Amino acid sequence: MNKVTTVPCPQCKTPVVWSEKSIYRPFCSKQCQLIDFGEWAEEENSIPGAPDMSDSDGWSEDEY
Template sequence: MDNQDTQNTKPTIVKCPTCGNPVVWGEISPNRPFCSKRCQLIDLGEWAEEDKRIPGAPDMSDSDGWSEEY
């Protein structure tokens, strides 16, 4: 790829997961994929409060007397 090709390449634009504003995916946007530190912290707070979570199998330690003790 020569220098002309890299200059004509459009930057990748993504939506901020918190507010939906466009964000350039590159070094110009240090908080990517977020548009700002504020949006990044809002998202972190939602995870900390368990408003957001990744679905998975239930915790086996909470069911029917299961224990890690030997």
């Protein structure tokens, strides 16, 4: 017996069956997929990590 895996759509929380038939998985639809993509493109979403320290000390290679 195969167990059906479902996940909530990251955008609207509708249950999505995780299978090859769900072409937009983990999203429930193309609309939710595009909304999510737009949020990443507008930098409304981000993955937390270490802060960018490249210019934090004010040092620049051009100065030396």
